[in-house]
Amino acid sequence: QEEAATELREEMMRLMQDMKYKRIPYDKLEVGQKYHGTVKSVLDFGAFVDIGAESDGLLHISRISQERIENIYDVLSEGQQVDVWIAGKREDEGKYGLTMVEGLTDGPARRAPADLTPFADLPSDEWFTGVVARTAPFGAFVTVTLEDGATADGLVHVSKIKDGFVDNVDDEVSVGQDVKVRIESVDLDSNRMSLSMREGFGGGGGFREPVDLTPFESVSPDTWVNGKVARLAPFGAFVTVTAEGKSADGLVHITQIRDGFVESVEDELSVGQEVEVRIESVDVDSGKMSLSMKQPE
Numbered sequence: 001q002e003e004a005a006t007e008l009r010e011e012m013m014r015l016m017q018d019m020k021y022k023r024i025p026y027d028k029l030e031v032g033q034k035y036h037g038t039v040k041s042v043l044d045f046g047a048f049v050d051i052g053a054e055s056d057g058l059l060h061i062s063r064i065s066q067e068r069i070e071n072i073y074d075v076l077s078e079g080q081q082v083d084v085w086i087a088g089k090r091e092d093e094g095k096y097g098l099t100m101v102e103g104l105t106d107g108p109a110r111r112a113p114a115d116l117t118p119f120a121d122l123p124s125d126e127w128f129t130g131v132v133a134r135t136a137p138f139g140a141f142v143t144v145t146l147e148d149g150a151t152a153d154g155l156v157h158v159s160k161i162k163d164g165f166v167d168n169v170d171d172e173v174s175v176g177q178d179v180k181v182r183i184e185s186v187d188l189d190s191n192r193m194s195l196s197m198r199e200g201f202g203g204g205g206g207f208r209e210p211v212d213l214t215p216f217e218s219v220s221p222d223t224w225v226n227g228k229v230a231r232l233a234p235f236g237a238f239v240t241v242t243a244e245g246k247s248a249d250g251l252v253h254i255t256q257i258r259d260g261f262v263e264s265v266e267d268e269l270s271v272g273q274e275v276e277v278r279i280e281s282v283d284v285d286s287g288k289m290s291l292s293m294k295q296p297e
Contacts, residue, residue: 023052023053023054024051024052024053024054025053025054026053026054026055026089026094026096029053029086029089029096030086031086031087031088031089032085032086033085033086034083034084034085034102035051035052035083035084035085035086036051036081036082036083036084037049037050037051037052037057037081037082037083037084037098038050038079038080038081038082039059039076039077039078039079039080039081039082040056040078041078042072042073042076042077042078043072044061044072045060045061045072046058046059046060046061046063046064046072047059047072047076049082049084049098051084051098053096055094055095055096057084057086057095057096057097057098058095058096058097058098059076059082059084059097059098059099059100060097063087063097063098063099063100063101064076064100064101064234064235065100065101065233065234065235071288074251074253074288074290075235075236075253076235077255080255081261081263082100082234083100083234083263083264084098084099084100085098085099085100085101085102085103086098087099100234100235101234114151114152114153114191115150115152116152116186116187116188116191116192116193117188118146118148118150119144119146119150119152119154119183119186119193120186120188122183124182124183124184124185125182126182126183127180127181127182128144128146128180128181128182128183129144129178129179129180130142130143130144130145130154130178130179130180130181130195131143131176131177131178131179132173132174132175132176132177132179133153133175134175135169135170135173135174135175136169137158137169137231137232137233138157138158138169139155139156139157139158139160139161139169140155140156140161140169140172140173141153141154141155141156142154142155142156142179142181142195144181144183144193144195152193153193154181154183154192154193154194154195155192155193155194155195156173156179156181156195156196156197157194157196160184160194160195160196160197160198161173161197161198162197162198163198163199179197180197181195181196181197182195182196182197182198183195184196212246212248212284213248213282213283213284213287213288213289214284215243215244215245215246216241216243216246216248216250216279216282216289217282217284218243219243219279221278221279221280221281221296222278222296223278223279224276224277224278225241225242225243225276225277225278225279226241226274226275226276227239227240227241227250227274227275227276227277227291228240228272228273228274228275229269229270229271229272229273229274229275230249230271231271232265232266232269232270232271233265234254234265235253235254235265236251236252236253236254236256236257236265237251237252237257237265237269238250238251238252239251239252239275239277239291241277241279241289241291243279248289249289250277250279250288250289250290250291251288251289251290251291252275252277252291252292252293253290256280256290256291256292256293256294257269257293257294258293258294259294259295275293276293277291277292277293278291278292278293278294278296279291280292
């Protein structure tokens with residue numbers, strides 16, 4: 001009887017292991033579904049994430065955040081836990097894409113890139129009527145339509161919405177709103193158009209020069225500095241700190257917010273919150289500063 005009980009326990013353990021490691025079939029994946037996954041590998045263009053399916057999904061660098069990611073290695077690392085959504089499926093290849101931005105899916109079909117050629121030679125002092133298509137922490141995307149019917153989306157950077165400091169884009173513009181914009185630049189190679197809602201005279205409206213991080217180089221990694229959360233992203237929080245009278249933003253990666261696993265940055269921090277951080281590294285050439293809210297090891 002004892003031998004039979006042992007065999008039963010072993011059989012139950014085998015069944016539990018089978019259930020534990022049973023992979024999700026490709027045909028069960030649906031666009032928009034949310035999964036908790038593990039980053040398996042990181043490449044320059046994106047990362048492959050294991051969500052428990054029969055194959056890993058590709059998280060393209062453009063789908064990590066609504067903000068532009070310059071260096072994916074600052075954001076993701078192997079073994080990191082992430083929340084992702086199914087962005088799209090390639091039925092013919094059995095592959096699927098992922099996104100860390102909820103709602104950023106391929107949809108029924110990918111829209112072909114707009115032809116920006118009609119916008120390339122327009123004077124930068126001419127005003128056009130546009131409609132706000134969507135907003136992001138760094139600005140607003142506005143749809144501009146010319147008299148000949150040509151239409152395309154351009155970015156009004158947060159610094160180009162109005163004269164003076166803009167704390168929150170959503171306080172200034174909203175989706176569907178009609179706005180007046182100027183076309184400042186068109187890059188046909190990267191298919192990007194930069195717009196402005198500001199007047200073009202007086203030398204204003206230019207992009208801010210990179211902040212000089214030299215004063216922060218001499219701050220010891222063991223020194224605690226008071227900072228204020230400027231903005232949040234899925235991968236961490238940007239915190240404004242001051243040294244020698246100079247202020248700059250640094251990134252507190254999600255893994256550096258506290259000990260233990262952090263599922264959501266928003267659950268831990270909020271914009272405007274004052275926090276104590278350590279300056280872990282400063283790259284003056286690239287204008288990047290890494291911060292930590294954890295005790296030094």
